[in-house]
Structures are given as structure tokens and as C-alpha cells.
Amino acid sequence: MTLDVTTTIAAIATPSGMGAIAVIRLSGSSAIEITDSIFRPVRKGKSLAKQSAYTIHYGSIVDGNREVDQVLVSLFKAPHSYTGEDVVEISCHGSVVVQQQLLELLVRHGAQLAKPGEFTLRAFMNGKIDLSQAEAIADLIASTSETARRVALNQMRGGISGKLAELRSELLRFTAMVELELDFSDEDVEFADRGQLKNLIKSIIAEIDTLSDSFSQGNAIKSGIPVTIAGKPNVGKSTLLNRLLNEEKAIVSEIAGTTRDAIEDTIHLGGINFRFIDTAGLRKTDDTIESLGIERAIAKIEKARIVLYLIDSQCDANSIEGEVEAFIKKLTASQNLIILVNKEDKSPQQHVETVLGKLKEKGFNALAISAKAGHNIEQLQQLLIAIGKTDMPENEDVIITNIRHYNALQSARTSLMQVLNGLHANLSGDLLTVDIYEAINYLGEITGEISNKDVLDFIFSKFCIGK
Ligand SMILES: Nc1nc2c(ncn2[C@@H]2O[C@H](COP(=O)(O)OP(=O)(O)OP(=O)(O)O)[C@@H](O)[C@H]2O)c(=O)[nH]1
Numbered sequence: 461m462t463l464d465v466t467t468t469i470a471a472i473a474t475p476s477g478m479g480a481i482a483v484i485r486l487s488g489s490s491a492i493e494i495t496d497s498i499f500r501p502v503r504k505g506k507s508l509a510k511q512s513a514y515t516i517h518y519g520s521i522v523d524g525n526r527e528v529d530q531v532l533v534s535l536f537k538a539p540h541s542y543t544g545e546d547v548v549e550i551s552c553h554g555s556v557v558v559q560q561q562l563l564e565l566l567v568r569h570g571a572q573l574a575k576p577g578e579f580t581l582r583a584f585m586n587g588k589i590d591l592s593q594a595e596a597i598a599d600l601i602a603s604t605s606e607t608a609r610r611v612a613l614n615q616m617r618g619g620i621s622g623k624l625a626e627l628r629s630e631l632l633r634f635t636a637m638v639e640l641e642l643d644f645s646d647e648d649v650e651f652a653d654r655g656q657l658k659n660l661i662k663s664i665i666a667e668i669d670t671l672s673d674s675f676s677q678g679n680a681i682k683s684g685i686p687v688t689i690a691g692k693p694n695v696g697k698s699t700l701l702n703r704l705l706n707e708e709k710a711i712v713s714e715i716a717g718t719t720r721d722a723i724e725d726t727i728h729l730g731g732i733n734f735r736f737i738d739t740a741g742l743r744k745t746d747d748t749i750e751s752l753g754i755e756r757a758i759a760k761i762e763k764a765r766i767v768l769y770l771i772d773s774q775c776d777a778n779s780i781e782g783e784v785e786a787f788i789k790k791l792t793a794s795q796n797l798i799i800l801v802n803k804e805d806k807s808p809q810q811h812v813e814t815v816l817g818k819l820k821e822k823g824f825n826a827l828a829i830s831a832k833a834g835h836n837i838e839q840l841q842q843l844l845i846a847i848g849k850t851d852m853p854e855n856e857d858v859i860i861t862n863i864r865h866y867n868a869l870q871s872a873r874t875s876l877m878q879v880l881n882g883l884h885a886n887l888s889g890d891l892l893t894v895d896i897y898e899a900i901n902y903l904g905e906i907t908g909e910i911s912n913k914d915v916l917d918f919i920f921s922k923f924c925i926g927k
């Protein structure tokens with residue numbers, strides 16, 4: 461996507477369809493002039509061009525003698541606007557016809573239709589924001605949970621950019637010292653203390669690792685905390701999924717082995733997104749398709765942050781601990797396990813209590829439910845929210861939510877490991893700086909100090925039009 465700064469772009473910035481009002485946005489050097497040519501202020505007098513910035517004007521949009529709508533026009537002047545250019549926002553009535561006619565009028569008077577993300581691209585090109593902040597704006601628009609909103613806002617304010625700028629400037633300071641040595645190469649001096657350099661690189665690698673580790677958390681925030689529903693066939697996993705989603709998403713039947721593929725969907729509870737994944741019942745089988753389903757189930761169990769393991773309340777109280785103990789071997793210490801004794805409506809209460817007692821005695825988090833009757837589902841949701849909350853970042857944490865950032869961090873790490881190897885092998889300063897510069901470049905890719913057209917195209921094409 462190339463930036464032609466001579467054009468003035470226009471787009472409808474509010475969602476399509478009917479709202480009380482809609483906003484049409486223009487940006488570029490002719491934004492105010494173009495608006496002036498179709499705007500008649502109610503209080504006759506100065507044209508918009510002669511008005512001060514950051515003021516709002518009431519009047520009509522006209523097509524020749526025909527009044528199209530009554531609107532409010534907000535003025536922003538370069539460089540203090542979203543894009544860094546002159547920006548006009550026209551608030552008109554929400555009618556689709558009004559919006560279309562207005563946009564068409566603007567185009568007729570010299571504006572061009574904006575491409576997706578073009579306003580934000582201009583903001584980036586004009587140095588108003590860096591690339592990771594631009595991505596955070598897209599994330600903020602797309603955020604569907606309180607935590608996703610908070611993390612995106614932190615990144616938009618420059619949380620990640622600030623952190624990376626610190627790391628980069630430390631590396632730059634060191635390369636400057638090494639380069640100074642090169643100027644005095646005849647005299648065999650060392651301005652850059654090798655021991656200090658090694659410590660610096662190690663501490664930067666540690667910082668990168670912390671950031672990279674936050675990626676799985678970041679992913680959970682963006683796409684929901686993965687909660688896998690597992691258990692033997694026919695215990696009611698799909699019934700529970702449907703109950704939690706409040707939708708008949710998965711097929712339920714009394715035939716064991718009904719679910720084959722993993723079925724998932726996201727909902728949010730208590731301000732947190734959860735992605736529930738129903739899986740094939742775990743058992744030994746000769747059925748090829750079912751085995752593939754079970755392989756998928758195991759993969760989904762491995763990836764889960766929370767596992768809901770279902771058992772049938774009609775089970776034998778003496779064998780249940782064994783089954784659960786065997787299952788937890790598949791889990792890691794960082795995963796949360798909740799055991800659900802399902803179909804409690806089918807067993808005498810005393811039996812259910814015995815089963816629960818045995819599990820709790822072993823230290824398991826266990827709850828009796830009826831997925832079919834909806835019993836204790838609210839308690840289960842509260843339990844999930846409580847676990848979800850402890851899984852969420854603190855206010856000030858910098859979290860990586862973007863795979864592009866994660867990959868760049870990993871590449872920077874590889875280059876820094878090369879520097880450590882180089883130091884170990886007593887490589888000369890000029891060779892060390894090659895790898896250090898590479899790391900600096902990778903870190904710069906995240907904020908867009910180093911960027912290429914393909915990356916920009918990719919990022920901005922994902923925006924909605926009007927942003
Ligand atoms: N009484 C009662 N029946 C239930 C309950 N939950 C599920 N069932 C029934 O148990 C049978 C199996 O339910 P599913 O949800 O298909 O079980 P599943 O674990 O997904 O089974 P597979 O996909 O075959 O592994 C169905 O007939 C459900 O109606 C419950 O809480 N109480």
C-alpha cells in the first residue's frame with residue numbers, strides 16, 4: 461500500500477446499517493476545502509477554512525440547491541489530528557441513503573475513497589503512532605472482553621514500544637562503543653567491556669523470554685482462554701458444551717462415540733473470553749475416524765489452560781480415583797483441572813456425595829452437575845471466572861498478543877544467542893556488531909522503525925474502512 465499524501469481520503473467511519481447518527485471522515489490537505497464546497501453553515505459568516513481547529517459547526521450539506529442532510533462538522537488541523545493531516549468529521553443522520561449520498565458528493569468534489577486502514581496508515585507514516593500502536597488500534601476495535609480492551613489500550617499507549625525502545629537503545633549504546641574501537645583498531649583498545657556486554661545480552665534475552673512467555677497469555681486474551689471438555693464417551697461432554705454456550709452446537713446422543721471432531725466456540729463470562737472445546741470421548745477403539753478424533757482430543761487437552769474432565773455419576777466410586785489419576789498424567793502443572801461429576805440427577809445423592817468426597821480427599825477440584833438439567837452450571841461458571849481472573853495479567857504487565865511480534869522477538873533472541881557465542885569465541889568487534897545490528901533490526905520490526913511494504917500491506921489490510 462503506497463501512501464499518496466497529495467490525495468484527500470474519505471470514508472464512512474461508523475458501522476453500516478441504521479444508527480441514529482453516522483460519521484464520515486476526511487483526511488488530507490484538501491479535507492477542509494472539499495467540505496467547504498458542500499457545507500452551508502446555519503450561522504452565515506466564515507467558511508470552515510477560516511474557522512479555528514477543534515471546533516464544531518452546525519449546518520447543511522447541499523448538492524447544488526438540494527439539501528442532503530443537516531450535520532455537525534468537526535475540524536482538526538495538521539499536525540494535531542489522528543492522521544497528522546487536516547481531518548474533518550461530518551456527523552450526519554444514520555440513514556444509509558444519507559451516508560451514501562454524502563460520500564458520493566465528497567468524491568465528486570475531489571476526495572478519494574479510503575482503503576481499509578488508510579487513516580491509521582497515514583497516522584503511522586506521519587509519525588503519530590508506531591506500528592505496534594497501529595496494530596493495537598485494530599485490536600481495540602476488535603476487542604470483545606474487558607481484558608482484551610485493557611491490554612490493547614496499554615499497547616496503544618505505547619506499552620510494548622517503550623519496553624522495546626529501552627532494549628534497543630541499550631544495544632545501540634553498546635554497538636556505538638564497539639564501533640569506536642574499530643576507529644582505533646591500530647591501538648588494540650577495548651571501549652566496550654566484554655563482560656558487561658555479555659551481561660547486557662543475557663539480561664536482554666531474559667526480557668525477551670518474559671515477553672515471549674506472555675504470548676500464550678496474550679493469545680488467551682485475544683481468542684479466549686482455551687477450556688477443553690474431556691472424558692470417556694457418553695458422559696455428557698457435548699451436552700455440557702451446548703449448555704455453556706446456550707446453543708445446540710454439538711450433536712448429543714445416547715450412542716457412545718458421537719463426537720469425532722473437536723467443536724469449539726467462544727463466549728464471555730465475567731469480562732473474560734473463554735473458548736470451550738468439546739472433544740471425542742477417550743477410549744480404546746478400532747474405528748479409524750474415532751481414533752483420529754481421539755488424537756485431536758488429546759492435542760486439545762494439551763493446549764488447554766483449563767480442563768473440564770467429566771465423569772458419569774453412575775460410576776463405581778471405587779474405580780473413579782484410578783481413572784482420574786490416569787488422566788492427570790496427560791496434564792502439566794500449569795493447567796487447571798476441574799472434575800465434573802455429571803448426570804447427578806441419575807444417581808442417589810448419597811452416592812454422588814461419596815464420589816465427590818473421594819475426589820476432594822485427593823485434592824481435586826470437583827463439582828457435581830447435571831449438564832442436561834442445568835444444575836450447578838452457575839457454580840461452574842463462577843469457578844471458571846475465578847480461575848480466569850488469576851490467569852489474567854496485572855494492569856501494568858506488557859503482554860504480547862501478536863504473532864508477528866512473537867516471531868520478531870524469537871528472531872532477535874537467535875541473533876543475541878549468536879552474539880553470546882561470538883563473545884565466547886572472542887570474536888572481533890566488527891563481527892559482533894553484525895549480530896547485534898540484526899537483533900536491533902528485529903526489535904525495530906515490531907514498532908515499524910524497520911518495515912517493508914508487504915508487512916504494512918498485511919497489517920493495514922486487516923483494518924476496517926474508515927479507520
Ligand atoms: N440424565 C442426564 N442425562 C445426561 C446428562 N448429560 C448428558 N446426558 C445424556 O447422556 C447422553 C450422552 O450425552 P453427550 O453429550 O452426547 O455425551 P458425550 O460425552 O458428548 O458423548 P461422546 O460424544 O459420544 O463422547 C445423551 O443421551 C444425553 O442426553 C445429565 O446431566 N443428565
Ligand SMILES: [Mg+2]
Pocket residue numbers: 697698699710711712718719738739
Ligand atoms: Mg459428544
